[in-house]
Amino acid sequence: MSKITQEVGQKIKSFRKSKGLTIQQLADAISKSKATLSKYESGDITLDLVTLYNLAAVLNIQVEQLLYLEPRKPSILANNTPSTFFKNSTRFYSYFYDGRSNKLVRCIIDIVAQPDTNRYKTVLYMNIKDWKHYQECENTYWGYTEHYDTLTTILLKNQATPLENITINILASFLDSEKKWGLMSGVSFRPFMPIALKMLFSKIPLEENLELINELKISKDDIRTMKIYNMLSVT
Known part of the structure; x- marks a missing residue:
């Protein structure tokens, strides 16, 4: 049993559970036995490429999301990227505050490949319960990071x-730092409406305390800036 097969197996298990599937249901969907799928998930046997792609299709995810990814290594991001903050890392921890539920929301961003110059395949796992099983999250987003x-x-x-x-x-992002602020904008489904919010990015998990929560909330300075510019902005 290798670290890679264990990691891939854990991802299969996490995605299966997040989709509400039993081992038998997923095994049937990819035409494998329950015992074989159990061995895939435990890392006892190695998957072939066809099975890997079949699993991704059934789970409705990208195949890259099942691959082993060593965090904080410079091998994926090219040395010529103009972004120093992102340069030598492939995993980032992100936080925002959800006023609807009055709680901090934790996320993980995995940068999984570089298809073009300064453009990287990216996965965002939003509202995760714990860092170890982050694939078991409320929402998963797939797309690209452009520098x-x-x-x-x-x-x-x-x-x-x-x-x-x-x-x-x-x-x-060309300036190196352990943390960076970002502005996320898009559509919310609780309720359905356009939104914009502050999002904090870090190379390591942060201590989840009152200080962090207060940083993530819209502050008096934010409101003052919105009154001046008639817009939400972060720096």
């Missing part, structure tokens, strides 16, 4: 509800 000289833009689509698109803009 420019002074701005990084993340364009994503909800995998379950394609109508829901979100855009995240992060200013001055």
